Amino acid sequence: MSDAARLLRLLSLLQTPREWPGSELAARLGVTPRTVRRDVDRLRDLGYPVEASMGVLGGYRLGAGAAMPPLLVDDEEAVAIAVGLRVAARQPVAGIAEASLRALAKLQQVLPSRLARRVSSLTSATSAPVSHASAVDPGQLTVLAGAVAARERVRFAYVANENVVSKRHVEPVQLVALGRRWYLLAFDVERDDWRTFRLDRVSSAVATGARFAPRVPPGGDAVEFVTQRMYDTAPTFQARAILGLPVELARARLGDFAGELIAVEDGSCSWCSPEDTVEYLGFRLTSLGCEFVVEGPEELVEHLREVGERIGRAVGWTGGRDGGGG
Structure with missing residues (x-):
């Protein structure tokens, strides 16, 4: 076994999560414990954090370093x-x-x-x-x-x-x-x-x-x-809607897409969204987990109608197109 092949074999063994006695590594590699110690020093020079512990139960193990070294996998x-x-x-x-x-x-x-x-x-x-x-x-x-x-x-x-x-x-x-x-x-x-x-x-x-x-x-x-x-x-729009949520709860659910939220007397709030596509605006509205009424734009209202009809067909429900968005 060449020096390079032996070094790679040693690295492969050390990457197994256990501690290796020097004598066992020497037997696995067919070399002397002194050669194992020299090879460990070479790995350390290459940036591998090989740790050593003394005593009867001591040995070598690969620790976590400051940077990710190359790994060998089977x-x-x-x-x-x-x-x-x-x-x-x-x-x-x-x-x-x-x-x-x-x-x-x-x-x-x-x-x-x-x-x-x-x-x-x-x-x-x-x-x-x-x-x-x-x-x-x-x-x-x-x-x-x-x-x-x-x-x-x-x-x-x-x-x-x-x-x-x-x-x-x-x-x-x-x-x-x-x-x-x-x-x-x-x-x-x-x-x-x-x-x-x-x-x-x-x-x-x-x-x-x-x-x-x-x-x-x-x-x-x-x-x-x-x-x-x-x-x-893709054309973008600004949604205008009444949300069945208090302002703070709506703000928490909308996160960085909160836009402008204004409290309404009955505990709801009005929402003026940032600009985005009708598909994304519809997704954000339907994922809020509350009742809502869309005031505009008409493109968003139409998109939600189409989505609603598609969902209705999927669950075997048919209904008319009357009524507003939401």
Whole structure:
């Protein structure tokens, strides 16, 4: 066993959550206890916090350091991590979404084909509650995440709003989890302009191998740029409604979307919301858990009517369209 192979084997043993007597490590590695001590010092030089305790019950263990060192995992652990990350990719969570994609892209890059097949089989055979983002293929996510990290051009098929399919050749800059969807911010090579793509409309993504120089998104912030593009392409409105809640309770339930709340004599309150799409305004109203009456705009009233009728059909109820929103 070479020195490098022995060092990796020692690291793998120490990453098991237990304390290893020096004699047992020496026997496992086929070396002397003195060599074990020297190898432990080499790991410490590389930044691994290997702790040692003296006495009959003493030994070596890997402790928690100030920074996260590289980890070694066996086949079963690699499969478990990959499956977990692919499932998590279907439900982007604020703060960890892009990190989970980067981790999955790194793992899949070095995953042996025999393990990649196991991951694919387990993922396809596993069901889990998923959000609206479940329409995104985790395989497409990882291809694009790897291309973003490597600054590599990508080709894919894209379905636009009018259900027109087009072929795209882009320089991917950043993946953005916004609301319940994934978006790709990229520079479209053939159109010579920045574009934002919904990932549930992307298919057949393939990295071309062609590298590109780093690009800075307009304004310098990819998330802000994508967010603004979403508002630019969808009309926004300000909801006006009477909520069957006291002001303080309404404020607590609305959080940072509280807008303007004014108390009404009967214990209710009037609400003037921040601007957003009718879909999101309707979602916030129906998730408040109270009675409400929408005073405007008419677009929101119509949206709530349509949602109400859809729900009514789902539960076998039919009703007229008379009456206001709420």
